[in-house]
Amino acid sequence: MSAVKTERAAKRREPLTNTSLLMLISVCIFFFMYAAAIIFMGDSGFTKPQMFFDLLNDNAYLIIIACSLTIVMIGGGINISVGGVIGLTVMACALFLNGNGIENSFLSILLTLLLALGIGLAFGVGQGFLVSYLDIQPFIVTLAGMFLSRGLTTILSVNPVKVTHAGFLELVKTKIKIPWLGYTAQNGNLIPAKLEIGAVVALCVVVLMYVLLRYMRLGRHIYALGGNQQSALMLGINVRRARFSSYVISGVLSGLAGFIFLMHKPTGNASVAMRSEMDAIAASIIGGTLLTGGVGNVIGTFFGVMILATIQKIIGLSPLKESYWQDMTSGAMLGFFILLQSVVLSSRGKKMKLPDWMKIGAPKKTA
Amino acid sequence: MQNDAVLTMRGICKRFPGTMALNHVDFTLRKGEIHALMGENGAGKSTLIKVLDAQNAGISTVYQEITLCPNLTVAENMFIGRDPGKSVHWKEYEKRAAAILDGLGIPARPRQELSRCSLAVQQMVAIARAVDMKCKVLILDEPTSSLDEKEVEMLFKLMRDLRARGVGIIFVTHFLEQVYEVSDRITVLRNGELVGEYAVADLPQVELVAKMMGKDLNDLADLEQVGQKSLGGQEVVYDARGLSSSESRPFDFSIRCGEVNGFTGLLGSGRSESVRAVFGADRVTGGKVQIKGKTVKISKPHDAMTHGIGYLPEDRKRDGIIADLSVRENIILALQVMKGFFHPMSRSQMEKFADEYIQALQIKTASQDTPIKSLSGGNQQKVILARWLLTHPDYLILDEPTRGIDVGTKLEIQKLVLKLAEENMSVTFISSEIEEMLRVCSRLIVMRDRKIVGELSGDDLTQGHVMKTIAGGEQ
Amino acid sequence: MKQKRKAFSGIGQLIIPLVALSLLILFNLFRDPGFFSIGVAVNSSGNKVLSGNLISVIDSASELAIISMGMTLVTAACGGQDISVGAVGSIAGAVFVKVLLGASSINGGIVVLGIIACCLATIAFKLFNGALVAVFRIQPMIATLILYSCGRSIAYWISGSATPQLNSPIISAMGMTIPGIPVPTPIFAVILVGLLLALLFKLTNTSLYTQTVGINQGAARLNGINPILIKLLSFVILGVCVAVAAVIGVCRMGNLSHKTLLVDIEMDAILAVAIGGNNLGGGKFRISGSILGAYIIQMLTTTLYAMNVPPVNVKAYKAVVIVIIVVAGSPVVKSKVTAMWNRLRSGGSTAAVQKGVRG
Known part of the structure; x- marks a missing residue:
């Protein structure tokens, strides 16, 4: 009898958590927007699946760093060095590919990938240590990280470096063809839909990070840490280690994003992924992550990136051709989501609170 | 009898700089009993709990402030931080959590987000977590202070269930009636010393109050008087009819010029909330206020200040001090605000005021420039007092001005209040120590369960009367 | 002993920046004793001006120093930073240029009008940020991210063309040097803003209220302070600082480049606040620390330039x-x-x- 009751209690539908509610809002808005684009701008390509795949292809790196930021932000931190790390990785990898002289193409590319991940790891460990074990404000630490990575990039090379490695260029050209989602061109040829490897990797990262945050102990500790650091300590969680790990993951993902970026555009350049950290933060916020910590989800972040990408595409294809319209609509979109979240959350009886890293040095009592 | 003790402490001592927080305290908890630990603020309850909690052997503590993560689900809050596995098995968690919650009759669903549960349920989830950790001793530190009656009832049911399973529960609370409702035995502490251990049936409520206050009912007569009590003049300085705020129920209240009155009642009885409503500290929701016969609107602290009201808040650390600012800035703050944004005082003027009050109240500080946070509690309190005295209010509200400060300073503050009344200032004085209230107040307003239940003055102002009124009709 | 402590009390937070600055100076003296020599040179418009690394440091740090002052106040009151100052500066520059180019000729009156319009624009945008922070209780960084991402586009939209040019002796006098005065004009702007702020602190309770709100908002309210107004005020002051910095930036270049005007200055300004020993979590602040921080950052940059x-x-x-x-x-x-x-x-x-x- 009791067992039956228990079972039923467990199966009962729960009201949405803040995380799911905010995510659901952004998912709905994405589908609404995309549907509107198909209906009103169908002739400019939105009816073709390739349009969607292009959005994925072009923004694969952004999806990855947005996920990495989501993780850090869930833990109540911030990381503004991700764009810089991408720039550095792209430059270092391009130089390494061109200059390593390893005959075996596969080995050469593998070593490049390891280099990319290594650079990311080094930044993650360094920043994580300063933030978690020396209690320095993450904004300043990762700002220094951003300066360092951008500076190192130009130290490596001021001029653009084109990748000439044949094997890698082959990899760049490799696309996954999906014939049944293709379309027939005017001359009668079937053009299959093409998905880049980078986009597949990005989707895998989203899934992996979702699993990490949802089903791994570390992920849950990061949520607990962002929810309430003091409570997390009382619940027996190693707060420092959880925070450190979040920065390490973020660093490694930035390195990976750099490699993916190079696979999309095989040229190293000092201005690669400039200001992409802010796009990533914006995407996370639109996807329902709160800078205050404890709330958020990488699936939402994925849709955050897609919303930003779609709106830019729509504006780009619309009569508002001037490039500033894209920024202005993204800004308006961000403002809309921030206000929406503020209203939704306060109507749920929750006030925005300061994340703990903002309080370091000035312990304030949260009433 | 001694065999079923799950916890025995003998001769516990704990010294903090300057004070003896625990002095040879004995404590015994038996299997399957609810044991109330009683005492006024500073009696040593929390210290004793901390000593116990540090033992870590089958002892779990559930604190007044929820120590769970609001953004996680109920089930997760029960298992996070103690599951050695690398991955989270939600199904397993939810099943186990459902079984435990069901077994304890806690009305929470495993997949519910904790922040969506009521405070009582959050409290119970914390208890469930503790119980699942196979604790033999459960310490509940003020678990009921933010719960309403129905929620308290739910919590008590859970406590009784746990008792039936053989868990020993230490119950710390300020609510006397709750003690009598669920407890089996009571241990009373006072000033870090053990007063005694009693079976509930052997200790009437009034006697418990007396033991906590440290007075025998028999020798109430010889109260040392710190000065002449002031009855006040005829003019009504402040008068409120049906005043209510977001935190307090409607009440009537007035004070005459030069009068010292007090709100008394146990913690959580609504005494602080009432004076906060007077000062406009919480959102005022209704009522009519007259100051010296003129109807005024007080909806925010600034209004109250311009009408000559000063307020020393109950929680000095949270609401009183501006921790990083200097003693001087903390002293002149309120006066400066009253002078207005565009009329800053000169440095020399500030220094003069600060010096004057540091001298007058004998505030012990290295200099005016010392940040207030590095002062002792008593001296911090004097700084806040100085802040309000400097504004020369007609009516000063002092909420727990003597909490957590040493006896000498307490007496000084009491004397000061009487002196102020002599100078025609009206004062409302709130304290947990009835004795202190009796010394300074000429009229006491007694509150229970957020309602005014009595008003005592003149010959009725005896410790016995007050305690009876606080404790309620049934004795 | 006690006397000594009293004398040094209050400069505690300045110790690290002062040490950093002295180390930089020592390093430069050691590296190149001539680093700090000041000479007189004739600039492109034929004026005699002071020249040398020191002058260059103080001159080029002007915009940063001015914005750091405002940033300090916002940080102190709101416990967070404004990352949109560069973008809003770009808007301010656009407004300034728009007003100047709208007139038939550039004269003193029209420049004053331009500066006023520019201040009004920045104040309006900063009030938008401030309202999000103070009323809607949104984290400052998030609230200002909106303008960070679209401010420069708004600037471009206002100015309507890529790099409008301003050719006038008044503009070059404001951006470089006034004929007859050998000291670069931006330095006077820093002094002016500094003095205005000092005057503000002297004549009003801005400093005390801001610190109180930043340390303990609840207690501030109980003492009759309105935290929302104080936070808005800090954003308004920052707005004025941004406007001044933007005007200097435009005049220095003689044109408006909406993409590069005051670019990345928000990051340097936040750094200056942090290096100056101010707590990024709000509360007590010292404007002098932030100014010191700004000059340290510029000194470092100039030193590195000097080292090729x-x-x-x-x-x-x-x-x-x-x-x-x-x-x-x-x-x-x-x-x-x-x-x-x-x-x-x-x-x-x-x-x-x-x-x-x-x-």
């Missing part, structure tokens, strides 16, 4: 120095150093006893 580090690489070295400064100022390191210092001062025996007690 290419401008684009400067950031990397800057990062290293920043990390050293913030690590030296971190609470963990501070407490460890203090403990070590105490142990050294009180001698080995006491240290042993202390350890015993603790154990």
